[in-house]
Amino acid sequence: xxxxxxxxxxxxxxxxxxxxxxxxxxxxxxxxxxxxxxxxxxxxxxxxxxxxxxxxxxxxxxxxxxxxxxxxxxxxxxxxxxxxxxxxxxxxxxxxxxxxxxxxxxxxxxxxxxx
Amino acid sequence: xxxxxxxxxxxxxxxxxxxxxxxxxxxxxxxxxxxxxxxxxxxxxxxxxxxxxxxxxxxxxxxxxxxxxxxxxxxxxxxxxxxxxxxxxxxxxxxxxxxxxxxxxxxxxxxxxxx
Amino acid sequence: xxxxxxxxxxxxxxxxxxxxxxxxxxxxxxxxxxxxxxxxxxxxxxxxxxxxxxxxxxxxxxxxxxxxxxxxxxxxxxxxxxxxxxxxxxxxxxxxxxxxxxxxxxxxxxxxxxx
Amino acid sequence: xxxxxxxxxxxxxxxxxxxxxxxxxxxxxxxxxxxxxxxxxxxxxxxxxxxxxxxxxxxxxxxxxxxxxxxxxxxxxxxxxxxxxxxxxxxxxxxxxxxxxxxxxxxxxxxxxxx
Amino acid sequence: xxxxxxxxxxxxxxxxxxxxxxxxxxxxxxxxxxxxxxxxxxxxxxxxxxxxxxxxxxxxxxxxxxxxxxxxxxxxxxxxxxxxxxxxxxxxxxxxxxxxxxxxxxxxxxxxxxx
Amino acid sequence: xxxxxxxxxxxxxxxxxxxxxxxxxxxxxxxxxxxxxxxxxxxxxxxxxxxxxxxxxxxxxxxxxxxxxxxxxxxxxxxxxxxxxxxxxxxxxxxxxxxxxxxxxxxxxxxxxxx
Numbered sequence: 001x002x003x004x005x006x007x008x009x010x011x012x013x014x015x016x017x018x019x020x021x022x023x024x025x026x027x028x029x030x031x032x033x034x035x036x037x038x039x040x041x042x043x044x045x046x047x048x049x050x051x052x053x054x055x056x057x058x059x060x061x062x063x064x065x066x067x068x069x070x071x072x073x074x075x076x077x078x079x080x081x082x083x084x085x086x087x088x089x090x091x092x093x094x095x096x097x098x099x100x101x102x103x104x105x106x107x108x109x110x111x112x113x114x115x
Numbered sequence: 116x117x118x119x120x121x122x123x124x125x126x127x128x129x130x131x132x133x134x135x136x137x138x139x140x141x142x143x144x145x146x147x148x149x150x151x152x153x154x155x156x157x158x159x160x161x162x163x164x165x166x167x168x169x170x171x172x173x174x175x176x177x178x179x180x181x182x183x184x185x186x187x188x189x190x191x192x193x194x195x196x197x198x199x200x201x202x203x204x205x206x207x208x209x210x211x212x213x214x215x216x217x218x219x220x221x222x223x224x225x226x227x228x229x230x
Numbered sequence: 231x232x233x234x235x236x237x238x239x240x241x242x243x244x245x246x247x248x249x250x251x252x253x254x255x256x257x258x259x260x261x262x263x264x265x266x267x268x269x270x271x272x273x274x275x276x277x278x279x280x281x282x283x284x285x286x287x288x289x290x291x292x293x294x295x296x297x298x299x300x301x302x303x304x305x306x307x308x309x310x311x312x313x314x315x316x317x318x319x320x321x322x323x324x325x326x327x328x329x330x331x332x333x334x335x336x337x338x339x340x341x342x343x344x345x
Numbered sequence: 346x347x348x349x350x351x352x353x354x355x356x357x358x359x360x361x362x363x364x365x366x367x368x369x370x371x372x373x374x375x376x377x378x379x380x381x382x383x384x385x386x387x388x389x390x391x392x393x394x395x396x397x398x399x400x401x402x403x404x405x406x407x408x409x410x411x412x413x414x415x416x417x418x419x420x421x422x423x424x425x426x427x428x429x430x431x432x433x434x435x436x437x438x439x440x441x442x443x444x445x446x447x448x449x450x451x452x453x454x455x456x457x458x459x460x
Numbered sequence: 461x462x463x464x465x466x467x468x469x470x471x472x473x474x475x476x477x478x479x480x481x482x483x484x485x486x487x488x489x490x491x492x493x494x495x496x497x498x499x500x501x502x503x504x505x506x507x508x509x510x511x512x513x514x515x516x517x518x519x520x521x522x523x524x525x526x527x528x529x530x531x532x533x534x535x536x537x538x539x540x541x542x543x544x545x546x547x548x549x550x551x552x553x554x555x556x557x558x559x560x561x562x563x564x565x566x567x568x569x570x571x572x573x574x575x
Numbered sequence: 576x577x578x579x580x581x582x583x584x585x586x587x588x589x590x591x592x593x594x595x596x597x598x599x600x601x602x603x604x605x606x607x608x609x610x611x612x613x614x615x616x617x618x619x620x621x622x623x624x625x626x627x628x629x630x631x632x633x634x635x636x637x638x639x640x641x642x643x644x645x646x647x648x649x650x651x652x653x654x655x656x657x658x659x660x661x662x663x664x665x666x667x668x669x670x671x672x673x674x675x676x677x678x679x680x681x682x683x684x685x686x687x688x689x690x
Contacts, residue, residue: 018565024543027547027550034558043395043426050392055433058403059404059438080139081388083137087145087382088141088396089400091378092400095179096174096324098149099176102134105133106130158311165281166280167318167322170288195482199278202484203278204285206670207669208669208671209633209669217476217479242677245680252658254655255496256665256666257665294673318371321371325375326406328379332356332408405636425597433601436601439518440605441553454593493666497666503656507622512663515664515667518634519667543617544617548627548630552627
């Protein structure tokens with residue numbers, strides 16, 4: 001049985017490595033910024049992860065949603081907190097967010113099954 | 116041979132059930148609104164389905180397009196009516212709509228093969 | 231007192247003339263397509279105007295919404311039909327459509343005040 | 346001297362009243378949902394406002410950003426918290442978010458000048 | 461071993477043929493325009509392909525990206541030129557472009573492996 | 576008589592200064608990246624400006640379009656080159672790009688009138 005979490009992470013890491021090996025300065029710095037943005041500051045890390053999740057959901061980027069779901073999960077955010085964030089995304093972004101909500105639920109289940 | 120219509124509907128129903136079982140009020144009410152919006156009113160149901168289809172196509176949501184294609188098909192809308200609606204979507208939304216047009220055609224064929 | 235309908239149309243015509251005078255073939259043909267797409271076919275013209283309106287609303291293009299509102303108004307579509315189309319747009323596109331809904335209402339009022 | 350906060354609120358209220366007076370059920374229920382979504386729940390209200398702000402910013406809806414800025418301001422969120430949320434929006438949504446960031450700063454200044 | 465380039469092209473051609481066989485005038489003319497736009501003019505063809513690539517990337521249309529990658533590859537554009545174009549897309553469009561960057565790299569590798 | 580180019584630049588500079596004075600690291604680094612990305616590399620600067628212009632146009636960011644128009648103008652790009660780039664944007668992004676095309680033409684005229 002395939003493990004969707006592991007498959008997602010393996011592909012992500014493999015391709016990120018290829019991209020970063022190319023030494024395009026702009027891309028490398030954007031990747032670097034992405035890593036540094038999600039840290040405690042005026043807002044705590046958990047809140048920032050939820051902000052990243054909602055931004056990803058309304059822009060309908062499944063891979064970005066998965067990434068923030070996994071990080072949220074690992075930070076100990078509860079499902080109901082994540083779902084409440086996704087409910088704001090669905091309200092603001094409309095019913096076109098719903099298919100992404102279905103895939104977000106599926107991935108969260110995979111994260112829980114994976115522990 | 117896999118049946119893309121059945122597969123789509125099975126996944127959709129399974130995940131919708133999971134989402135609704137969670138009892139997030141905002142999400143439940145959006146799902147409920149989505150069901151109630153597509154009924155005869157000042158505009159008839161067929162017109163509203165086409166409006167939902169075009170909105171989904173320009174926003175490039177394949178699952179939403181499939182859903183409205185299936186409902187349109189079941190309401191007896193003809194292929195040339197649906198295609199004409201999709202031609203407006205392609206004009207307004209640009210050539211980036213074309214890949215979604217390809218998948219819409221494929222799904223319509225599956226709907227016809229399925230009857 | 232400024233007339234928002236006239237102001238909109240005057241600017242639109244002036245700039246369209248400048249653009250078309252430039253003889254860029256691709257742009258001229260897109261403008262030409264845009265004119266030809268909204269005609270009776272498998273779907274009638276009124277339905278197509280509503281499809282153009284909803285596509286414009288979910289893509290949040292105020293000028294496109296105004297254009298389709300004016301054409302819908304001139305075709306004799308009733309306010310409640312137009313509003314019902316916009317309600318589908320708001321449902322599919324989410325609460326970010328609401329500011330465009332406000333401006334659509336304002337422009338419809340201007341169209342009615344203008345007759 | 347015009348007051349941009351007051352002007353924004355006056356227009357918003359006037360047009361919302363017109364829209365709601367029309368009694369379109371779908372639109373009324375979406376407005377109603379919008380009011381009810383931003384309350385304490387699994388996440389507190391301040392976090393939800395920031396989620397609404399970031400969703401609005403990446404979808405580049407200036408009026409939605411202004412609305413959430415005002416509510417955030419009234420809830421006592423600090424400028425550095427709001428800016429940190431907007432920094433996530435700019436990272437996720439790209440440099441096209443920057444013009445909206447400029448207008449967000451201008452509106453926040455107007456909120457502070459207004460107190 | 462499946463060949464992702466061939467698979468992509470076969471599906472694309474098959475569905476385009478079905479769409480064009482339907483004789484919807486608007487769609488046919490958009491397809492025709494799409495073919496004619498990418499030719500030498502005030503800008504050379506290579507530059508236009510990169511413009512099409514960047515437009516596709518920021519609008520996050522994987523199939524459009526693949527199409528322009530293949531055409532760019534066949535025109536002799538170097539990987540570092542293509543990557544530099546994609547870096548502009550990632551900067552302007554934000555981190556949500558990154559998953560599309562991963563798939564673009566994968567497809568470029570397939571193009572190179574395919575020669 | 577107001578000068579739209581000067582007005583645009585004055586507002587842009589004033590607000591950028593306010594934003595940068597705030598010392599949010601993520602935002603400062605994105606601004607910095609934005610400055611550094613548009614330099615000669617594997618692609619020359621003129622090509623990159625056109626890529627930034629097209630990305631801005633399909634994402635329908637008027638201020639970003641204006642910025643790249645001004646930079647393109649200052650680099651000596653000819654109107655027909657810029658228009659050809661914008662024609663690709665209109666084709667890929669659809670008729671919703673047209674209102675932005677009108678404003679782009681108006682701003683280009685202001686740039687020429689301004690010299």
